Amino acid sequence: MNKTKLVSALAFTGLLIAVPFLLAGDHLDASGVNGTSSDLTSFYAFQGANTNNIVLVANMQGFLPSGTASENAVFDEDVLVEFNIDTTGDLIEDLVIQATRRGDTMYFFGPVVPSTTGLQSEIATFGTINRVVISSGATDAEAIVGSNNGMQFFAGARDDSFFFDLNRFNQVVAGEVSGFNEVGEDTFAGTNVLSIVIELPKSMLGTGAIGVNPQAPSTPIFSMWVEAKRKQ
Amino acid sequence: MKKTFYIATLFIATLIFVQCSEDDNDNIIDPPATCTDGIQNGDETGIDCGGSSCEACEDAVEGIDFSGIYVQEDQVGRPAISRVFITEGLRNEYNTTIPSEMTAAFQADMQANLIALNPDYITNGLSQDAEAFTTLLSRDVLWVGQTGVTTFYDGTNIFTGRRLQDDVMDFHLLLIFGGDDFENPNNDGTDGQPLLISDGVSENDKAFLTAFPYLASPF
Numbered sequence: 001m002n003k004t005k006l007v008s009a010l011a012f013t014g015l016l017i018a019v020p021f022l023l024a025g026d027h028l029d030a031s032g033v034n035g036t037s038s039d040l041t042s043f044y045a046f047q048g049a050n051t052n053n054i055v056l057v058a059n060m061q062g063f064l065p066s067g068t069a070s071e072n073a074v075f076d077e078d079v080l081v082e083f084n085i086d087t088t089g090d091l092i093e094d095l096v097i098q099a100t101r102r103g104d105t106m107y108f109f110g111p112v113v114p115s116t117t118g119l120q121s122e123i124a125t126f127g128t129i130n131r132v133v134i135s136s137g138a139t140d141a142e143a144i145v146g147s148n149n150g151m152q153f154f155a156g157a158r159d160d161s162f163f164f165d166l167n168r169f170n171q172v173v174a175g176e177v178s179g180f181n182e183v184g185e186d187t188f189a190g191t192n193v194l195s196i197v198i199e200l201p202k203s204m205l206g207t208g209a210i211g212v213n214p215q216a217p218s219t220p221i222f223s224m225w226v227e228a229k230r231k232q
Numbered sequence: 233m234k235k236t237f238y239i240a241t242l243f244i245a246t247l248i249f250v251q252c253s254e255d256d257n258d259n260i261i262d263p264p265a266t267c268t269d270g271i272q273n274g275d276e277t278g279i280d281c282g283g284s285s286c287e288a289c290e291d292a293v294e295g296i297d298f299s300g301i302y303v304q305e306d307q308v309g310r311p312a313i314s315r316v317f318i319t320e321g322l323r324n325e326y327n328t329t330i331p332s333e334m335t336a337a338f339q340a341d342m343q344a345n346l347i348a349l350n351p352d353y354i355t356n357g358l359s360q361d362a363e364a365f366t367t368l369l370s371r372d373v374l375w376v377g378q379t380g381v382t383t384f385y386d387g388t389n390i391f392t393g394r395r396l397q398d399d400v401m402d403f404h405l406l407l408i409f410g411g412d413d414f415e416n417p418n419n420d421g422t423d424g425q426p427l428l429i430s431d432g433v434s435e436n437d438k439a440f441l442t443a444f445p446y447l448a449s450p451f
């Protein structure tokens with residue numbers, strides 16, 4: 001083992017020891033999924049650069065160390081990531097978009113009306129199927145983007161987009177300090193996640209429901225959430 | 233009768249001919265590199281499929297096993313809900329409860345944890361008392377506007393989405409600790425009060441992209 005490898009091995013060991021003491025927004029949020037391949041860390045949904053589109057982002061497997069993300073973390077072939085979209089405001093999914101890895105490729109199913117709603121799912125192979133090769137490069141130029149029928153797809157390691165002084169928050173909750181610092185430290189700086197990004201025309205999701213958000217009662221709203229499900 | 237037989241024969245022959253021509257497409261031994269580059273290019277009708285050179289799109293998932301039942305282990309709607317508002321021993325149950333059943337199962341626990349975080353909580357800047365606030369949060373879905381600005385909070389719009397750059401934790405802290413006036417919040421670090429409405433981290437450590445896939449490249 002040369003010196004560089006020894007140093008990185010030591011650094012990685014140190015990080016592994018440190019990880020159990022870090023508790024996150026939704027990172028490592030519950031013992032049943034902590035540090036597993038189904039641990040979701042963040043969900044984002046926003047209007048795309050093309051304002052006719054909506055962008056969905058699911059991040060998982062947080063606190064991946066710098067430079068080694070693709071070696072230390074891979075999308076689990078037994079895990080299905082499911083974006084749930086309620087278009088009527090009853091908190092029941094009307095459409096889903098599913099993503100799961102096979103080999104070097106992420107496959108995407110939908111948006112499609114699921115065969116069943118709730119805690120158990122089957123993969124909707126009867127719907128629209130798309131795919132993208134999972135990116136392993138570390139630069140933006142190396143990001144592999146798939147596109148089809150106005151939809152775009154990405155899967156691979158990315159910088160963790162979540163930012164928060166989690167260590168200080170834990171100290172505040174524990175009563176060790178009275179408040180935050182004016183300039184905090186981003187506990188998630190320099191760490192990676194595995195990301196799945198989908199951009200699609202809003203028209204594929206329908207019109208949304210009026211009166212769902214009391215702060216924007218006339219805005220048609222989609223209610224969305226992401227689930228990680230494991231093959232039994 | 234004879235004529236019918238001829239027509240039937242012709243029809244079957246046509247079917248065989250069509251079948252053969254499809255098989256010819258599938259018999260390409262060495263598809264060009266564009267059929268495996270992960271993007272739709274050339275005359276492909278999907279990503280790496282269809283058109284004159286690549287295998288037909290309907291074959292894209294043939295031979296790959298997508299069968300089986302997948303059972304839920306984790307979920308996320310709004311940011312940091314389970315971490316901040318759900319008692320640790322209940323989080324696995326929370327992660328495997330469907331949104332329409334969350335309020336009945338967890339609102340009381342969330343209200344207790346809100347008051348534990350801020351014993352002085354009366355109402356937030358949305359005029360919600362502890363029960364109203366935690367009832368909203370207990371329906372843990374992200375609301376996303378079909379029209380207009382999509383943001384968790386940008387100073388004007390509230391709960392219409394979540395952009396990468398949104399300082400969602402500061403907004404959570406403002407709702408928990410800031411009292412009923414966003415313009416003149418409590419716990420802002422002045423007048424002898426602690427700073428509880430902001431963690432002092434207002435942006436990501438790496439700039440986001442303006443175009444797909446939007447997230448910054450990995451370290």
